Amino acid sequence: MTMLNFDERKVPLVFRENRRARRIIMRLDYGAASVVIVLPKRTSRQEGKRFALSNKDWIAERLDQLAEPIPFRNGAVVPFLGEPHRIRHRATARGVVWCEEGEINVAGYEEHLPRRVHEWLKAEAKREIETRARDKAEAIGKKITKISIRDTKSRWGSCTDEGELAFSWRLILAPKYVLDYVVGHEVAHLKEMNHSPKFWKLCRELAPRSINLARDWLEAHGTELYRYGR
Incomplete structure (x- = not known):
């Protein structure tokens, strides 16, 4: 290399x-x-x-803009929907991963903790994004053919002419209004495959919270989301 x-x-x-x-x-x-x-x-x-x-x-x-990596390990603090949560290893607990009172609890052997936290966050992202995307698509009379959750590097979401949407799982780390904006942005492309005034009007209808606020947050903090799990 x-x-x-x-x-x-x-x-x-x-x-x-x-x-x-x-x-x-x-x-x-x-x-x-x-x-x-x-x-x-x-x-x-x-x-x-x-x-x-x-x-x-x-x-x-x-x-120089890259922050120090934060691996998924016992005691690490990671954001979940924008709120800081501490990872806790619960060796004797039953279950796999669950969240309560500001903590992400992980059962089982500690060597499996990083993988289980990653899988849990990805599953939560899929659940949160799919629910919002399908509700927004229904509101504008459009159909989604497929939703993919990936670890994208260059964009937070995408939409194809065939109605396929893809999103970064790392959006689950961002505040809810940021995630909601990205979902609304891509769903709006189902109807307007451009960035015309019509598109932005529709985007604001699908993501009522301030679009500028969400875009500013991504501009200022988006790269920080890549430090988690590295």
């Missing part, structure tokens, strides 16, 4: 090819703390590396 050196740290450089790309594209994968270089057709990795090296200041600036 190619590495870039930044003072006392090394950052992985990941190459991806995209025949439709017209130029070299560079972005930071916040989840993996790596630099992704998208290469157009007939562009070598060496050219991609030179491009990255010529933009080390840009990379360093964004790396």
Whole structure:
């Protein structure tokens, strides 16, 4: 694996090819703390590396924005729907994972705790998002063909022409009004596959809480959500 050196740290450089790309594209994968270089057709990795090296200041600036990772382990504090919750290992308890009084309780062997917390958060995201998405779609007379919950890197949600929606499970870490806005945004695309005034009017109807407030929160705190579980 190619590495870039930044003072006392090394950052992985990941190459991806995209025949439709017209130029070299560079972005930071916040989840993996790596630099992704998208290469157009007939562009070598060496050219991609030179491009990255010529933009080390840009990379360093964004790396400095990355907060320290917070693994899922006993005693760690993670947000759940925007509220801080402490993970508690309950070795002798029955069940798997449950939430109460500001704590995420995890039964069983401690070595299984990270996986169980991740699976529980993803399941909660699916439940919360699906309920909101289907209610909003019904309100505008549209049908969702599929809802996927993923660990997306470049966007919080997406919508296809076929009516398939996809969302990041990490939205369950954000405040409810932020999650509700992202769901409303993608459902609005079922009717308006654009960002026209009609789209934003519909988006505001589907997510009554201030859209600007949610967008500002994502701009200021969105990258922080990638620190959890790393």
